[in-house]
Amino acid sequence: MAVYTDVTDAELQDFMARYDLGQVTSFKGIAEGVENTNFLIETTRNRYILTIYEKRVDQNELPFFLNLMGHLASRGMNCPTPILDQNGNSLNQLVGKPAALVTFLEGLSVTRPKIEHCAQLGRSLAELHLAGQDYKATRKNKLSIEGWAELNAKVEDQTDSIGRGLTQLIHDELHYLTEHWPNDLPQGIIHADLFPDNVFFLGQKLSGLIDFYFACTDAFAYDIAICMNAWCFEAHNEFNATKARQMLSRYTESRPLNQAEYLALPILCRGAALRFLLTRTYDWIYTPENALVRPKNPDEYIAKLRFHQGVKSSAEYGLDPIS
């Protein structure tokens, strides 16, 4: 949510000269995406988003992400589509950093999703999972169980400073999930970070998905669990079963769940809660005081984790059993 890299007009002109997109008529740094620097560029032809990849993104993985966006767009998904330069490259350099130009998507993210937003999200999530099925490349989810243990090792001596008992909570949960995590669920490309700020709507209609830089190969149902946590809790962390039911029913219209996926939802929701609890805890502890981006408080995900720990079956989410 910040402009980490300044670009002069001369640097921009040199960069844009690689493309065939008309003359630049406007260039503004925008507060979008947490990890990278983004600019909105208007040319005499169209509008584009320029992303400069900052150090937290592994350069070697950029082709996976950019090709994935191109693949999904070619399958009809409304997501940013990489623009090829005149040599056919989607990835270039700007100010000594990797940079790419993608299409601009209309729409606004919703701060407090309503039921209809959750329903629309469910349908798009299923479409995303289906559209990614013939994407050839794979990418390990670095923020699954192994990654959580690594993250925890970096924070566990300081987590009690955030809240008493947090060290024990995370330790016990990691232990439980390591013992019970399902490894036999249908897998494919998942977004893995489909929070409301990465989804655009025009009115009630979903108009696009953005920010694919956590996308990876993992269980489809784990992506659903991430979305249940991100979309189906109210302001004080009460679970809204109506939203979850709408999201799931619209999802399953396009991609039905199998019995194992349905039954795994509570543990997947626990894992999804732990994943964001751990990254937020890490950021809370390690973000320097003078950082441009203020870290998000981990408390929200402590509450969500505790909620799911109390859930014994998917029926408790208000979800209809798979017949």
Next chain:
Amino acid sequence: MAVYTDVTDAELQDFMARYDLGQVTSFKGIAEGVENTNFLIETTRNRYILTIYEKRVDQNELPFFLNLMGHLASRGMNCPTPILDQNGNSLNQLVGKPAALVTFLEGLSVTRPKIEHCAQLGRSLAELHLAGQDYKATRKNKLSIEGWAELNAKVEDQTDSIGRGLTQLIHDELHYLTEHWPNDLPQGIIHADLFPDNVFFLGQKLSGLIDFYFACTDAFAYDIAICMNAWCFEAHNEFNATKARQMLSRYTESRPLNQAEYLALPILCRGAALRFLLTRTYDWIYTPENALVRPKNPDEYIAKLRFHQGVKSSAEYGLDPIS
């Protein structure tokens, strides 16, 4: 250069319902303007800039600035034009803060202005001065001599921490300027902050002026001096007389200088250098470590002040004498 205030989609919809501008199709926080929060809004009708005024701007002065922009636009200047809501108001409230919607201007600011940019700037500056002549309201320049003395009183015990001798330099300069500052020059509306980041170009052609929130009533030639400092020095603070000559000659084509204005340029340039030296020094000392905006180093304006102290006449700037 930061988004200080978050706006939810619901708050935005409520705000936009006051206007008659079609449906919002995009809403992005942009890194433009140092003092306020700015968003680029697209609707089915057009693009607009939404500004939320943060605490450093005096709310009582907002009508002066907004009416001035409307006045200048009505006189043909390319500057942001306030949009009236359905009740005829240009100033509203959003998230409990004053907020206004203005027209979007195409163009890019140039990081290192070339000679032609300086020439174009000279012409637009004269047009601005002429267009403001029949604007009825006045506003005292709070950042002229009295304001400089007040600022200095807040920093003088710490300025030597920035550079040895800075306290003395500022003290002596304030004394000199207080004794010699001209008070009889032609006055009117000046921009007072027309740095390259507040001027847009499309190619070599100036397409707009923005950020009128320092505009005030003061000597026109003082506005020229601010621009000479901001536009006519090279990267290592060498004065570029060709740029100054071009700027001045294009300015005087539209609004000729009188003899007193011409002769006063060296002292006006000293004053303009001291003004930005003092505000940058203040920001350098008082900006908290965790601020979203990093303060600019005052050194640049120490060098510019010292340069002008060595100038004995306007001819030394390479400017032709007024006949």
